Amino acid sequence: MVIKDMDLSVAAGEFLCIVGASGCGKTTLLRLLAGLARPTAGRVDFYGKSVTAPSRERAIVFQDYSRALLPWRTVAGNIALALETCGLPKAQHSQRIAQLAATMGLSHAIDQYPSQLSGGMQQRVQIARCLAQDPTLLLMDEPFGALDAITRQGLQDEVAHLAEAHGTTVVFITHDLEEAIYLGDRVIVLASNPGRILKEIPVNIPRPRHQLTTREDPRFLALRHELFGLLEGH
Structure with missing residues (x-):
């Protein structure tokens, strides 16, 4: 079983980031939300309707952009x-x-x-x-993981701005703890074997955020320490 006993809701317009070690079910969770996979138990709902197949209301950005384009x-x-x-x-x-x-x-x-x-x-x-x-919901599977730091930071700001401007709900998978804090309204930490929610952490840092000053904010640093400690212990 990849995921077990996971009870998760995402608010409309929320930017939710999910972190966890490899193999904890992050991509599986995203595929379930997209309708690319079906749960063997439980259910996935989107605005009160069961998700059983892909929909134009839910778009997914894959990590491997070279294979995603024609x-x-x-x-x-x-x-x-x-x-x-x-x-x-x-x-x-x-x-x-x-x-x-x-x-x-x-x-x-x-x-x-x-x-x-x-x-x-x-x-x-x-x-x-x-x-x-x-789309109403934008699903992103480590979309910037293969990019250089400057390009990644530029795209982080653009996606954050677009999501806020259009009121788009975003579920964002990442291995980068700083990226999760910088982008997220909330960060979900997953534990492995099986995948489950270890902790939900609100990011109480005001927007708009800045790549330099936000990352130097004591609240940002405290959240990074907390996330690192949680993942180090699992």
Whole structure:
């Protein structure tokens, strides 16, 4: 059993971060929320309805951006894929793609292919494609884990800003304790064998947050020590 006795709710508009050692069920939990897997016991509900299959209301950003994008499609073509599945009239595609590309800093690369882009730019394309669905819930599976520190921090700020601006609910999986504190309204710590909630920790640090000053805040440092201690003991 990967996950056992897990009772978890996420508030509308909340940015929830989940941390835990490898093998504790983080990705399995995300797949259950997305409808990509079904629980063998218990249930997953989304606004009162049982989750039994994927839905456009729930978009997922994978860690491996290089495999998530279609290499034979340009940036515009990859974003258009979501618009096609949503049934948006083709006449409206260009305007919507231009808006999303501008939002994610991709306007200059709209006609380029994934192989021509850096890792950070490829991940921007995947996020833009997810946003094209106009999801209520954005699920993110260690989306910045393979990126360099500066690129990662820039995307952290952009995702936090977009989530707040659009009122999007975000469930964010990460191994990075500082990333979880910086982004989250709340951090869930999972224990392993089987996966279960070890502790829920509210992040009472005001927004907007700043990559330098927030990380130097005594409250931030205290939360990092607490999270580290919990995971070290499990």
